[in-house]
Amino acid sequence: MQLEELKQKMKVFPKYPRINPPYKVHWNWDISFKCNYKCSYCEVVRRDEEFNTQIADTEQWKEVWDRIFDNYWCTHVRFSGGEPTIYPNFLKFLGMLLEKHTVDITTNLSFDLNDFLDKVKPGGLSISASFHPEFDDFNKFFEKLKYLHFNGFPSTMSYVGYPPHLDKIPEYKKKLEDLQMYFKIIPFIGNYKDKKYPESYDSREKRLLEGFATDSKDQHLNDMNSRWLEWRVEKEENKEKKESKIKLGKLCRMGQMYAKIHPDLTVTRCCAGYHGVDSGKMGSILDKNFKLHDEPLDCSVNYDCPCFKGMFVGDEEEKWEPLWEALDHPIYKLEYMREYAKILKGKK
């Protein structure tokens, strides 16, 4: 494709194009740790007090995310928390964000469906819904999830592998997979009956989780579930052994192709350490001069890398690159950026 033709498709060339896989900046944004549920196994809502959560209005956010678009073109924002949809004016903000970026929301699905459909149009948004049996009814949850999935919002379901909830996994997983929908298991991290998890899963529970992580018809999902399980569960088990996952001093693209936004709007390279600070603070997302790194940098974390999708340069690319696939934007398509990267690399 010629440059002029490509420019017409891309509408505008970014100031700082991302010319390496995954060719798109990924953000993980813990927008706040507040939640309208209080699941007994939840560790995150307790962290709310640690942060001075900053609220900005939709106009302010538009300025920020337009600037990010000008710098890096279409990026992917993955919201988590807490429950993102209880952030003030979240649905209006989401509708605006989707004009230029793609989004995934991890949500307990408690939002009002009519209000959602009113403010958010399909295209570039996927939903990672987590089902929490202490606060929701499965059938109600499943109906809403199906509606969203088959009406333009590709949706998956995740479920915490909390020991007393493990037995329900086969039933839920089958319901989803019968409709070719993804079911993901999140290994439980925390305390249950005075035991620390995930280290304390017994052999039966571990066999169950390993089986569920590999028995889907979809190979991509199996790869994702098994890598996560391996990273979270086996890493804890292998702590005493020497095969650690320490990446200190190795080049990593986190901070260049990925960054984490915290509730107080500080940005760090990844989530290593208290509030991500061990990986390196990069400033505030509200700052007009905020910039990502333009090159991969050495990892500054002297313990096991916490990320199962860590972007290690020259190391395991074949494993982590496919894990960064995201829904495409209806206008700002990834293939254009790939094409642009080819042209720019050819020029070097």
Ligand code: SF4
């Ligand atoms: S829904 Fe999620 S964030 Fe909210 S209390 Fe439950 S586990 Fe925590």
Ligand code: SF4
């Ligand atoms: S801790 Fe892992 S993800 Fe974070 S910068 Fe180091 S290698 Fe990259």
